[in-house]
Amino acid sequence: MSLVANPVLPGCYPDPTVCRVGDTFYLVTSTFEYLPGLPVFRSTDLASWEQVGHVVDRPGQLDYSGIASSGGLYAPTLRHHDGVFYLVCTLVDQRDDSRGGNFLMTATDPAGPWSDPHWLGVSGIDPSIFFDDDGRAWVHGTRLVAEPEWYHQTEVWLRELDLATLELVGPEHVLWTGAVRGAVWAEGPHLYKVDGTYYLLAAEGGTEIHHAISVARAETVTGPYVGNKGNPVLTHRHLGRGVDVVGVGHADLTQGPDGSWWAVLLAMRPYGGYHYNLGRETFLVPVTWEDGWPVFAPGVGRVPAEVEVPFAPAPVPGAAQGATSGVVEPGDLRWTAVRALPSAVATPCGEGWELPLRPTTLADVDVPSFLGLRQQHRDVDVRVVVAADLAPGEEVGLAVRQSERDHVLLVVTADEGGARRVVATHVHGGVATQLGELRLDGAADGAVTLVVQARDQDYRLVVVGTGGSSATTVAVADGRTLDTVATGGFLGLWMGAYASSGGRPTSTVARVERVEYVPLG
Numbered sequence: 001m002s003l004v005a006n007p008v009l010p011g012c013y014p015d016p017t018v019c020r021v022g023d024t025f026y027l028v029t030s031t032f033e034y035l036p037g038l039p040v041f042r043s044t045d046l047a048s049w050e051q052v053g054h055v056v057d058r059p060g061q062l063d064y065s066g067i068a069s070s071g072g073l074y075a076p077t078l079r080h081h082d083g084v085f086y087l088v089c090t091l092v093d094q095r096d097d098s099r100g101g102n103f104l105m106t107a108t109d110p111a112g113p114w115s116d117p118h119w120l121g122v123s124g125i126d127p128s129i130f131f132d133d134d135g136r137a138w139v140h141g142t143r144l145v146a147e148p149e150w151y152h153q154t155e156v157w158l159r160e161l162d163l164a165t166l167e168l169v170g171p172e173h174v175l176w177t178g179a180v181r182g183a184v185w186a187e188g189p190h191l192y193k194v195d196g197t198y199y200l201l202a203a204e205g206g207t208e209i210h211h212a213i214s215v216a217r218a219e220t221v222t223g224p225y226v227g228n229k230g231n232p233v234l235t236h237r238h239l240g241r242g243v244d245v246v247g248v249g250h251a252d253l254t255q256g257p258d259g260s261w262w263a264v265l266l267a268m269r270p271y272g273g274y275h276y277n278l279g280r281e282t283f284l285v286p287v288t289w290e291d292g293w294p295v296f297a298p299g300v301g302r303v304p305a306e307v308e309v310p311f312a313p314a315p316v317p318g319a320a321q322g323a324t325s326g327v328v329e330p331g332d333l334r335w336t337a338v339r340a341l342p343s344a345v346a347t348p349c350g351e352g353w354e355l356p357l358r359p360t361t362l363a364d365v366d367v368p369s370f371l372g373l374r375q376q377h378r379d380v381d382v383r384v385v386v387a388a389d390l391a392p393g394e395e396v397g398l399a400v401r402q403s404e405r406d407h408v409l410l411v412v413t414a415d416e417g418g419a420r421r422v423v424a425t426h427v428h429g430g431v432a433t434q435l436g437e438l439r440l441d442g443a444a445d446g447a448v449t450l451v452v453q454a455r456d457q458d459y460r461l462v463v464v465g466t467g468g469s470s471a472t473t474v475a476v477a478d479g480r481t482l483d484t485v486a487t488g489g490f491l492g493l494w495m496g497a498y499a500s501s502g503g504r505p506t507s508t509v510a511r512v513e514r515v516e517y518v519p520l521g
């Protein structure tokens with residue numbers, strides 16, 4: 001027995017899906033425009049999650065070109081059947097509905113390799129897959145209603161999956177439009193069968209303050225589904241914005257080896273006002289059953305700060321994704337790049353990377369020279385040691401990224417005479433504003449340490465000059481302008497190394513000698 005602290009995965013790990021095989025749980029979350037995509041975690045106690053790989057981790061597996069921020073991979077579902085892992089997901093391109101769509105991938109080892117996508121040829125988002133005990137498989141998902149009664153009314157559709165051909169077959173059934181009339185986006189649907197009854201879990205109200213989890217049940221998989229009269233069965237929407245956890249929704253259920261039931265779900269932790277820079281995180285909630293219905297967080301009715309897990313060892317080892325501190329080496333599974341794999345952007349070199357400059361900037365819907373880590377802690381230092389022989393107009397340094405329209409840069413640049421400056425810039429809503437600058441002395445290609453010190457909503461941008469001279473603050477960026485409450489979209493913040501030639505042809509290769517991620521407290 002052990003007390004497990006929520007969230008179990010801090011930082012931008014939204015839309016969690018979970019399944020258990022034997023004594024081992026596997027969990028996958030959404031990754032949008034970042035690659036590698038869809039991290040796979042393993043746990044035996046639901047508390048400490050070790051990342052074992054990614055579902056999308058090789059060139060050509062999916063095409064991300066032109067996919068703007070907060071497009072890309074949404075809401076996966078992971079299931080295991082007859083020795084095979086099945087993953088269904090959606091590749092979203094907001095500009096072009098005909099591109100991407102819902103797909104299925106398979107693997108015998110969840111750490112990979114995963115297959116190429118098998119496109120399902122259906123529209124909408126948030127696909128899920130259910131294996132019935134009669135051997136039949138069913139895919140379901142969410143889509144906008146063709147003739148809606150209210151704005152963003154959606155419906156959960158269901159079709160049978162032929163496991164031999166991986167094609168959808170037979171008639172389509174519409175199961176559910178949400179528990180509350182007028183609620184937007186009945187999404188993240190998952191079907192389960194418990195004691196002979198079919199249960200449909202879905203989130204609704206949008207993935208912000210009104211998010212909620214509802215449940216319906218039926219005698220047959222195709223319905224009719226009848227909602228629980230107590231719906232929503234878990235939400236924090238009635239608590240207002242001034243609480244520690246908001247936006248509770250998008251749950252998936254699993255059962256422990258001891259028969260206990262659990263939900264993983266997403267929620268956000270606002271701080272420094274109503275802003276949640278860490279994004280939508282993964283939480284764990286106990287579930288019991290009463291009168292044939294699931295009860296989430298029984299006796300409490302909200303996401304607990306700590307959860308008692310009977311089969312977790314005491315004390316629980318630190319969550320793999322939350323406790324690591326120090327140099328993040330190139331082999332670390334936390335590294336991600338934008339619209340391309342890290343290996344397409346940089347080459348490992350010692351503790352760091354060789355990072356060729358690209359003409360692309362972070363503001364372009366393209367592949368930038370950016371290698372990033374999720375901000376998983378409110379108070380954290382991210383230190384980037386860079387060196388490069390820069391041509392005029394080129395830059396290398398660090399970035400705090402929300403999207404192409406919203407990010408903060410702290411970079412070394414060179415002017416025509418070869419003098420170097422450190423410049424802090426805030427791109428907000430697509431408009432760049434210089435926050436501060438500092439002249440750099442020392443050798444033109446000497447290493448410079450750039451640090452972002454996140455303290456609550458202050459993002460202090462600091463340079464430690466060549467020769468270990470003392471730290472100087474170049475500017476302090478306001479984190480309240482960077483989270484999705486301020487910018488829209490679905491993501492938390494990423495921090496990491498960045499370089500660009502600002503649109504010019506270039507052959508400059510920057511050295512990122514080291515990146516450290518050091519949480520405080």
Ligand code: 6LW
Nearest residue numbers: 074075126187188207250
């Ligand atoms: C996802 C939907 C949601 O498709 O947000 O909170 C969307 N839930 O289910 C993007 O993560």
